[in-house]
Amino acid sequence: VSDLQRVAEALRVAGAVAVLSHESPEADAIGASLGAALAMEAAGKQVGVYNVGPLPAALRGLPGVERVQSVLDCSYPCYLVLDTTEPARTGGLLERRPAGSQLLNVDHHLDNRGFGDLNWVDPVASSAGEMVYRLLLAAGFPLSPPVATNLYAAVLTDTGGFRHANTTPDALRIGAELVAGGAAPGEIARSLYGQRDPRELHLLGLALAELGVSPDGRLAWITVSRTAQAAAGVGLEAAEDFVQYPRAVAGVVIAVAFKEAAAEEVRVSLRSWGAVDVAALARRFGGGGHRNAAGCTLGLPLAAARATLLEAAAVLARA
Numbered sequence: 423v424s425d426l427q428r429v430a431e432a433l434r435v436a437g438a439v440a441v442l443s444h445e446s447p448e449a450d451a452i453g454a455s456l457g458a459a460l461a462m463e464a465a466g467k468q469v470g471v472y473n474v475g476p477l478p479a480a481l482r483g484l485p486g487v488e489r490v491q492s493v494l495d496c497s498y499p500c501y502l503v504l505d506t507t508e509p510a511r512t513g514g515l516l517e518r519r520p521a522g523s524q525l526l527n528v529d530h531h532l533d534n535r536g537f538g539d540l541n542w543v544d545p546v547a548s549s550a551g552e553m554v555y556r557l558l559l560a561a562g563f564p565l566s567p568p569v570a571t572n573l574y575a576a577v578l579t580d581t582g583g584f585r586h587a588n589t590t591p592d593a594l595r596i597g598a599e600l601v602a603g604g605a606a607p608g609e610i611a612r613s614l615y616g617q618r619d620p621r622e623l624h625l626l627g628l629a630l631a632e633l634g635v636s637p638d639g640r641l642a643w644i645t646v647s648r649t650a651q652a653a654a655g656v657g658l659e660a661a662e663d664f665v666q667y668p669r670a671v672a673g674v675v676i677a678v679a680f681k682e683a684a685a686e687e688v689r690v691s692l693r694s695w696g697a698v699d700v701a702a703l704a705r706r707f708g709g710g711g712h713r714n715a716a717g718c719t720l721g722l723p724l725a726a727a728r729a730t731l732l733e734a735a736a737v738l739a740r741a
């Protein structure tokens with residue numbers, strides 16, 4: 423019996439399930455959660471969806487998103503945790519989980535800690551959305567258009583719009599199945615990518631004005647300072663995808679976005695092309711992620727954080 427089948431069976435027999443995912447969620451966390459929740463509900467279960475947030479505006483078009491709650495103040499016999507490497511990343515949602523309840527861990531991160539009573543971790547899967555799709559098939563839960571829409575949004579986001587190296591045959595096949603099941607690609611793309619506030623683009627402009635490139639051209643970075651956030655009138659939630667711009671510079675193998683959250687708190691997004699492993703780099707600074715997309719947080723002032731991280735990244739970029 424595979425891990426997938428064990429988790430599917432646990433969900434099949436559960437009467438009530440809490441579905442959780444990581445803090446600062448993107449469409450994979452929320453789309454996978456809502457897809458699983460709506461399908462299990464259609465299969466007759468009592469389901470709650472929980473995330474501490476904050477939910478970016480781009481996710482507000484996902485079907486059922488109004489059901490996401492930030493406080494988990496009742497108990498369930500079964501907890502399904504999606505897209506989350508370790509319990510702390512739920513932002514405390516699991517703290518009051520009753521003894522004897524079942525914890526199911528479904529994730530595609532290589533550095534997942536295996537914290538569940540049952541664990542299905544598949545680092546080859548493109549997204550948690552893809553894993554939930556396979557889970558629904560295995561458990562016999564129905565695929566409705568709202569479920570398909572959420573899961574399509576999840577797969578689309580984590581593959582960078584079917585552009586990243588994790589755009590596997592399975593990701594594309596499942597994408598096709600989800601479209602056949604009622605997901606509308608044009609509407610979903612607009613809902614996810616066509617919701618920008620002009621102030622967010624102003625912040626992007628300020629960040630791009632400080633684009634840096636290493637002398638050898640292999641490393642590029644941008645900085646989103648608190649000064650820029652104040653000037654633009656929006657915070658870091660607007661800057662989630664800004665790292666794609668230094669990554670788009672010709673010849674670059676590692677891209678970095680430095681996002682100043684507080685006087686001594688800098689969130690770092692890392693992206694790479696090909697075999698360059700930025701997850702290993704992120705882990706050296708207490709973070710994690712995937713080979714080509716990772717992140718960490720440095721407890722340093724902005725300038726020191728940038729100097730420290732860029733020094734390590736430059737070595738990796740030359741290798």
Ligand SMILES: [Mn+2]
Pocket residue numbers: 450451505530549550580
């Ligand atoms: Mn994911």
